[in-house]
Amino acid sequence: MASDKVSIHGAWASRWVFILAATGSAVGLGNIWKFPYMTGVYGGGAFVVMYLFCIALVGVPIMLAETLIGRRGRQSPVNAMKSLAIEAGASKHWSLAALMGMVAALLILSFYSVVAGWSLDYIIGMGRGDFTGISADGAGAAFGGLTSDPWRLTLWHSLFMLVTAFVIAKGVVAGLERSLRIMMPLLFVLLLVLLGYSFTTGHFREGFDFLFHFDPSKVQDGILAAMGHAFFTLSVGVGSIMVYGAYMPKKASIGATVLTVGLLDTLVALTAGLALFPIVFAAGLEPGGGPGLMFVTLPIAFGNIAFGQVMGLIFFVLVAVAAWSSSISMLEPAVAYFVEKTGRSRAQVTAALALLCWLVGMGTVLSFNLWAEAKFFVFAEDGFHLLQWGAEGGKTFFDSIDYLTSRILLPLGGLSFAMFAGWVLSRDAVREELSIRSPLLFNLALWLIRVVAPIGVLIVFIAELSK
Numbered sequence: 001m002a003s004d005k006v007s008i009h010g011a012w013a014s015r016w017v018f019i020l021a022a023t024g025s026a027v028g029l030g031n032i033w034k035f036p037y038m039t040g041v042y043g044g045g046a047f048v049v050m051y052l053f054c055i056a057l058v059g060v061p062i063m064l065a066e067t068l069i070g071r072r073g074r075q076s077p078v079n080a081m082k083s084l085a086i087e088a089g090a091s092k093h094w095s096l097a098a099l100m101g102m103v104a105a106l107l108i109l110s111f112y113s114v115v116a117g118w119s120l121d122y123i124i125g126m127g128r129g130d131f132t133g134i135s136a137d138g139a140g141a142a143f144g145g146l147t148s149d150p151w152r153l154t155l156w157h158s159l160f161m162l163v164t165a166f167v168i169a170k171g172v173v174a175g176l177e178r179s180l181r182i183m184m185p186l187l188f189v190l191l192l193v194l195l196g197y198s199f200t201t202g203h204f205r206e207g208f209d210f211l212f213h214f215d216p217s218k219v220q221d222g223i224l225a226a227m228g229h230a231f232f233t234l235s236v237g238v239g240s241i242m243v244y245g246a247y248m249p250k251k252a253s254i255g256a257t258v259l260t261v262g263l264l265d266t267l268v269a270l271t272a273g274l275a276l277f278p279i280v281f282a283a284g285l286e287p288g289g290g291p292g293l294m295f296v297t298l299p300i301a302f303g304n305i306a307f308g309q310v311m312g313l314i315f316f317v318l319v320a321v322a323a324w325s326s327s328i329s330m331l332e333p334a335v336a337y338f339v340e341k342t343g344r345s346r347a348q349v350t351a352a353l354a355l356l357c358w359l360v361g362m363g364t365v366l367s368f369n370l371w372a373e374a375k376f377f378v379f380a381e382d383g384f385h386l387l388q389w390g391a392e393g394g395k396t397f398f399d400s401i402d403y404l405t406s407r408i409l410l411p412l413g414g415l416s417f418a419m420f421a422g423w424v425l426s427r428d429a430v431r432e433e434l435s436i437r438s439p440l441l442f443n444l445a446l447w448l449i450r451v452v453a454p455i456g457v458l459i460v461f462i463a464e465l466s467k
């Protein structure tokens, strides 16, 4: 029997809603923006293969760990870990891992909202036909025009944060479940329309080959990036999946459910790649352009091919919806925690936290324009500076938060969650929650959680820090 506790925040109607919610969290800018451009930067098929390995050996086991901790604890990640640790006779300080994850999720939300805001601006631009027949210079200037305008960025950032807070404030069932039931089918339909369209471009084969052509000489370049991305794309390491696990029905099998989420997320990333690369090739462009792929290369492509305006509009709506269903999962762990801790209403807690994230997000907004020269973490000849104006090295505010979260906090969080599920919770507790019938498969899952995932994270973490 799985744990009998219930969450005070509500419960999903069925395991399918958990799948919708966790897939909604997982599928986001990471799949549609980051995955295609990283594949472009790291040379196509070699990156894709490394990414698939990282998802299977590290990402999915950590997702299993998070879901089972959440469902067994039935509270916000911090309190779930605290009570399970006490029950297991371990230190309650394990909950610090969840606290760190919660802060990481809020930090990610602060910049995610800014980037998602760009897609809102592009929806308008595409709809108005701003990109029709646009040149490469024109598209670059359009993107530069957006990022250099703090007011325009603030407007979209505020709007995106507001719609995120709106869904969360309405609660687990009336807010999250209800909107996800609409967002997710819409997302899949839009993606399939784009894929269908890319078939008609006459360059599908080229896109396919780019994505799946395996060049072993490129494997080493992309491995660190692939691991970091596996965390980000599955939303693991921050407690978002854990809090969704807390709302999961008692009887659902975590093993099968989590595997479905992992597969769906991978499928969406690959489909996004298959849909986008042929469009890029059809416009005679190169896919290796880095982060600008979505906001510069694709608009040029859409501006110069048949039906590009409609397809471009569909694409940016897809991006916005995917980002929305992810951003709500970043706010939920902290909202659940502060509702439990303060007893205040969900709406009040949501408003306070969203405002906080919005404020931090303003740092990201300004890092593209007025604060572009403000560099943090500068290692210069005369020593270390936390902040130096106009320094050569260092990172902008946005880069610093991105680096801190995806390179440090997510791997550390993921490592702690896997260790907690694997070594602190009893084997019987894990068996009950996972409900994997075959002893062989159960042992495999446990071994992945206990040994393979932690070692994988540690290797990459150390390699990353010593770079």
Ligand code: PFF
Pocket (backbone or CB within 6 Å): 025, 026, 027, 028, 029, 030, 031, 105, 108, 232, 233, 234, 235, 236, 238, 240, 326, 327, 329, 330
């Ligand atoms: N998985 C999301 C994406 O691929 O865009 C990003 C994300 C969502 C990261 C939720 C962290 C999180 F808690």
